[in-house]
Amino acid sequence: GAGVSQSPSNKVTEKGKDVELRCDPISGHTALYWYRQSLGQGLEFLIYFQGNSAPDKSGLPSDRFSAERTGGSVSTLTIQRTQQEDSAVYLCASSPRLARETQYFGPGTRLLVL
Amino acid sequence: SQQGEEDPQALSIQEGENATMNCSYKTSINNLQWYRQNSGRGLVHLILIRSNEREKHSGRLRVTLDTSKKSSSLLITASRAADTASYFCATDAGTSGSRLTFGEGTQLTVNP
Numbered sequence: 001g002a003g004v005s006q007s008p009s010n011k012v013t014e015k016g017k018d019v020e021l022r023c024d025p026i027s028g029h030t031a032l033y034w035y036r037q038s039l040g041q042g043l044e045f046l047i048y049f050q051g052n053s054a055p056d057k058s059g060l061p062s063d064r065f066s067a068e069r070t071g072g073s074v075s076t077l078t079i080q081r082t083q084q085e086d087s088a089v090y091l092c093a094s095s096p097r098l099a100r101e102t103q104y105f106g107p108g109t110r111l112l113v114l
Numbered sequence: 115s116q117q118g119e120e121d122p123q124a125l126s127i128q129e130g131e132n133a134t135m136n137c138s139y140k141t142s143i144n145n146l147q148w149y150r151q152n153s154g155r156g157l158v159h160l161i162l163i164r165s166n167e168r169e170k171h172s173g174r175l176r177v178t179l180d181t182s183k184k185s186s187s188l189l190i191t192a193s194r195a196a197d198t199a200s201y202f203c204a205t206d207a208g209t210s211g212s213r214l215t216f217g218e219g220t221q222l223t224v225n226p
Contacts, residue, residue, distance in 0.1 A: 004156075033213065042202055042216035043157075056213070091156065101145055101212050107156040 002026070004106035006092050012112045013082055021077045021109045025094030032075050033093045033103060034067055043091060049075065051097075082113045120203060120217040128225050133190040135220040137203030138183075144208035146179055148188050151200045151219070160188075160201075195226045 005024045013019050025032050030051045035043040045059040049069040060066070064082075069075040079086055089110050093103035121136045139146070145164045149157040163170045163179045163186065170177045176189040190197055200221050204214035 031212070035214075035216075040218075042218040043204075043214070045213050045215065048213050059213075089155070093157075095212065101162060101206060102147070102159050103212070103214065104159070105149075105157040 004092055004094055004104055006090075006106040006109050008109060009107065010110045010112075012114065014114055015084060016081055018078065018080045019082055019111065021079075021090050021111070023075045023077070023092030023094075023106060025073065025075070025092070026096075026104055027073075028096065029094035029104070030072070030097040031095045031103075032069055033095075034075070034077050035091045035093065036061075037089045037091060037108070039088070046077070046090075079111075082111075084113050087111055087113045120201075120220045122220060123218070124221045124223070126223040126225065127193055129193060129195055131193055131224075133193050133197070133222055133224070135188045135201050135203075135222070137186045137188070137217055139186075139203075139205045139215075139217075140184065141205075141207055143181075143205045144212075145206045146177075146186050147204045147206065147214065148175075148177060148186075149202045149204060149216075151202065157202065190222075193222075193224045195224050197224045198222060 007022045032049045034046040037043045047067045048056040064080045067077045089108040091108045093105045095103045119138050147162045148160045151157045161172045163177050174191045179186045200219045202216050202219045204216045206212050
Protein backbone atom coordinates (compact mmCIF):
# COMPACT_ATOMS: atom_id res chain seq x y z
CA GLY A 1 0.00 0.00 0.00
CA ALA A 2 0.94 3.65 -0.01
CA GLY A 3 3.69 4.74 2.32
CA VAL A 4 4.06 7.89 4.35
CA SER A 5 3.90 10.95 2.16
CA GLN A 6 5.10 14.46 2.90
CA SER A 7 4.63 17.75 1.17
CA PRO A 8 6.19 19.84 -0.08
CA SER A 9 9.35 17.97 -1.02
CA ASN A 10 11.34 21.15 -0.90
CA LYS A 11 10.56 24.56 0.56
CA VAL A 12 12.59 27.73 0.29
CA THR A 13 11.45 30.62 2.43
CA GLU A 14 12.69 33.93 3.69
CA LYS A 15 13.70 34.48 7.27
CA GLY A 16 10.74 35.60 9.34
CA LYS A 17 8.08 33.89 7.25
CA ASP A 18 5.85 31.07 8.52
CA VAL A 19 5.89 27.62 6.90
CA GLU A 20 3.60 24.60 7.09
CA LEU A 21 4.81 21.09 6.43
CA ARG A 22 2.36 18.28 5.86
CA CYS A 23 2.52 14.58 6.63
CA ASP A 24 0.10 11.88 5.49
CA PRO A 25 0.77 8.73 7.51
CA ILE A 26 0.06 5.21 6.41
CA SER A 27 -3.67 4.57 6.66
CA GLY A 28 -4.60 3.04 10.00
CA HIS A 29 -1.35 3.92 11.74
CA THR A 30 -2.13 5.40 15.13
CA ALA A 31 1.28 6.82 16.04
CA LEU A 32 2.91 9.71 14.20
CA TYR A 33 6.31 11.25 14.80
CA TRP A 34 8.13 14.31 13.53
CA TYR A 35 11.93 14.42 13.42
CA ARG A 36 14.41 16.99 12.16
CA GLN A 37 17.71 16.23 10.49
CA SER A 38 20.24 18.98 10.11
CA LEU A 39 22.98 18.69 7.48
CA GLY A 40 25.17 15.66 8.11
CA GLN A 41 23.53 14.91 11.43
CA GLY A 42 21.34 12.23 12.91
CA LEU A 43 17.65 12.72 13.49
CA GLU A 44 16.32 14.82 16.34
CA PHE A 45 12.91 13.97 17.81
CA LEU A 46 10.40 16.82 17.71
CA ILE A 47 6.90 15.62 18.59
CA TYR A 48 4.83 12.44 18.92
CA PHE A 49 1.10 11.81 18.49
CA GLN A 50 -0.63 8.64 19.64
CA GLY A 51 -4.33 8.27 18.92
CA ASN A 52 -6.39 10.78 20.86
CA SER A 53 -3.85 11.22 23.63
CA ALA A 54 -2.16 14.54 24.30
CA PRO A 55 0.94 14.80 22.09
CA ASP A 56 4.44 14.63 23.49
CA LYS A 57 5.91 17.99 22.51
CA SER A 58 9.08 17.64 24.54
CA GLY A 59 11.35 17.71 21.50
CA LEU A 60 10.13 20.97 19.98
CA PRO A 61 13.10 23.36 20.02
CA SER A 62 11.15 26.56 20.64
CA ASP A 63 7.63 27.97 20.88
CA ARG A 64 7.89 28.92 17.20
CA PHE A 65 7.29 25.24 16.44
CA SER A 66 3.87 23.64 16.72
CA ALA A 67 2.12 20.64 15.26
CA GLU A 68 -1.36 19.28 15.05
CA ARG A 69 -2.93 16.08 13.89
CA THR A 70 -6.46 16.30 12.65
CA GLY A 71 -8.83 13.37 12.84
CA GLY A 72 -6.05 11.06 13.89
CA SER A 73 -4.57 11.12 10.41
CA VAL A 74 -2.88 14.02 8.61
CA SER A 75 -0.42 16.11 10.59
CA THR A 76 0.88 19.61 9.99
CA LEU A 77 4.10 20.97 11.46
CA THR A 78 4.14 24.77 11.56
CA ILE A 79 7.23 26.88 12.04
CA GLN A 80 6.54 30.55 12.72
CA ARG A 81 8.99 33.38 12.08
CA THR A 82 11.51 31.02 10.52
CA GLN A 83 15.20 31.43 11.27
CA GLN A 84 18.18 30.26 9.24
CA GLU A 85 18.96 27.59 11.84
CA ASP A 86 15.58 26.02 11.07
CA SER A 87 17.00 24.87 7.72
CA ALA A 88 16.94 21.07 7.78
CA VAL A 89 15.12 18.04 6.47
CA TYR A 90 11.91 17.44 8.39
CA LEU A 91 10.94 13.78 8.48
CA CYS A 92 7.63 12.28 9.47
CA ALA A 93 7.12 8.66 10.53
CA SER A 94 4.14 6.55 11.50
CA SER A 95 3.68 3.20 13.14
CA PRO A 96 0.76 0.83 13.63
CA ARG A 97 -0.90 0.28 16.99
CA LEU A 98 -0.02 -3.40 17.23
CA ALA A 99 3.58 -3.04 16.05
CA ARG A 100 4.55 0.30 17.46
CA GLU A 101 8.24 -0.30 17.51
CA THR A 102 8.92 -0.08 13.80
CA GLN A 103 8.54 3.35 12.29
CA TYR A 104 7.89 3.96 8.61
CA PHE A 105 9.40 7.17 7.37
CA GLY A 106 8.29 9.54 4.67
CA PRO A 107 10.71 11.08 2.16
CA GLY A 108 10.99 14.30 4.15
CA THR A 109 10.64 17.99 3.42
CA ARG A 110 13.89 19.86 2.80
CA LEU A 111 13.48 23.35 4.25
CA LEU A 112 15.87 26.15 3.39
CA VAL A 113 15.52 29.48 5.17
CA LEU A 114 17.34 32.30 3.42
CA SER B 115 21.04 15.27 22.78
CA GLN B 116 22.17 12.30 20.73
CA GLN B 117 22.05 9.01 22.58
CA GLY B 118 23.81 6.89 19.99
CA GLU B 119 27.25 7.38 18.62
CA GLU B 120 28.28 5.54 15.52
CA ASP B 121 31.74 4.42 14.64
CA PRO B 122 33.23 4.89 12.13
CA GLN B 123 31.74 8.11 10.76
CA ALA B 124 32.67 6.99 7.26
CA LEU B 125 33.63 3.64 5.77
CA SER B 126 34.80 2.86 2.24
CA ILE B 127 35.15 -0.73 1.06
CA GLN B 128 35.21 -2.79 -2.14
CA GLU B 129 32.27 -4.82 -3.38
CA GLY B 130 32.24 -8.27 -1.86
CA GLU B 131 33.88 -7.19 1.37
CA ASN B 132 32.09 -7.10 4.72
CA ALA B 133 31.19 -3.83 6.39
CA THR B 134 30.96 -3.45 10.16
CA MET B 135 29.47 -0.43 11.87
CA ASN B 136 29.30 0.12 15.61
CA CYS B 137 26.92 2.03 17.81
CA SER B 138 27.16 3.00 21.46
CA TYR B 139 24.40 4.42 23.61
CA LYS B 140 24.05 5.81 27.11
CA THR B 141 20.79 4.79 28.77
CA SER B 142 18.74 1.62 29.23
CA ILE B 143 16.75 0.63 26.18
CA ASN B 144 13.77 -1.48 25.14
CA ASN B 145 15.22 -2.14 21.73
CA LEU B 146 17.78 -0.89 19.24
CA GLN B 147 17.11 -0.46 15.56
CA TRP B 148 19.18 0.12 12.48
CA TYR B 149 17.98 2.30 9.63
CA ARG B 150 19.39 3.09 6.22
CA GLN B 151 19.14 6.44 4.45
CA ASN B 152 19.87 7.15 0.83
CA SER B 153 20.75 10.64 -0.32
CA GLY B 154 19.63 12.39 2.85
CA ARG B 155 15.95 11.57 2.47
CA GLY B 156 13.59 8.98 3.95
CA LEU B 157 14.84 6.25 6.24
CA VAL B 158 14.25 2.56 5.70
CA HIS B 159 13.98 0.24 8.67
CA LEU B 160 16.50 -2.61 8.47
CA ILE B 161 16.37 -4.60 11.67
CA LEU B 162 15.27 -4.40 15.29
CA ILE B 163 16.92 -6.16 18.20
CA ARG B 164 15.31 -6.26 21.62
CA SER B 165 17.18 -5.70 24.86
CA ASN B 166 16.92 -9.40 25.78
CA GLU B 167 18.41 -10.53 22.47
CA ARG B 168 22.10 -10.78 21.70
CA GLU B 169 22.18 -11.43 17.96
CA LYS B 170 19.81 -11.22 15.03
CA HIS B 171 20.09 -11.98 11.33
CA SER B 172 18.21 -10.75 8.31
CA GLY B 173 19.54 -11.73 4.91
CA ARG B 174 23.04 -10.28 4.62
CA LEU B 175 22.62 -8.29 7.83
CA ARG B 176 23.79 -9.40 11.24
CA VAL B 177 23.20 -7.29 14.33
CA THR B 178 24.64 -7.87 17.78
CA LEU B 179 23.70 -6.17 21.02
CA ASP B 180 25.74 -6.04 24.22
CA THR B 181 23.64 -4.33 26.87
CA SER B 182 26.44 -4.55 29.45
CA LYS B 183 28.62 -2.42 27.19
CA LYS B 184 25.68 -0.46 25.80
CA SER B 185 26.82 -1.17 22.27
CA SER B 186 25.62 -2.74 19.06
CA SER B 187 27.18 -3.64 15.75
CA LEU B 188 25.76 -4.00 12.26
CA LEU B 189 27.55 -6.33 9.86
CA ILE B 190 26.73 -6.30 6.17
CA THR B 191 28.24 -9.32 4.43
CA ALA B 192 29.22 -9.55 0.77
CA SER B 193 28.57 -5.87 0.24
CA ARG B 194 27.24 -4.46 -3.03
CA ALA B 195 27.51 -1.04 -4.59
CA ALA B 196 23.78 -0.64 -3.89
CA ASP B 197 24.54 -0.83 -0.16
CA THR B 198 26.11 2.62 -0.39
CA ALA B 199 24.11 4.77 2.04
CA SER B 200 24.13 6.24 5.52
CA TYR B 201 23.34 3.83 8.34
CA PHE B 202 21.88 4.97 11.64
CA CYS B 203 21.31 3.19 14.89
CA ALA B 204 18.31 4.30 16.92
CA THR B 205 17.40 3.42 20.46
CA ASP B 206 13.94 3.09 21.94
CA ALA B 207 13.97 3.65 25.68
CA GLY B 208 10.30 2.77 25.96
CA THR B 209 9.28 6.24 27.04
CA SER B 210 6.74 8.36 25.21
CA GLY B 211 5.51 5.73 22.82
CA SER B 212 8.43 4.54 20.80
CA ARG B 213 10.27 7.78 20.17
CA LEU B 214 13.67 6.98 18.76
CA THR B 215 16.98 8.57 19.62
CA PHE B 216 19.33 8.45 16.66
CA GLY B 217 23.07 8.44 16.35
CA GLU B 218 24.83 10.60 13.79
CA GLY B 219 25.27 7.76 11.34
CA THR B 220 27.96 5.99 9.37
CA GLN B 221 28.39 6.85 5.70
CA LEU B 222 29.16 3.62 3.87
CA THR B 223 30.60 3.68 0.38
CA VAL B 224 30.90 0.41 -1.50
CA ASN B 225 33.12 0.73 -4.54
CA PRO B 226 32.39 -1.49 -7.54
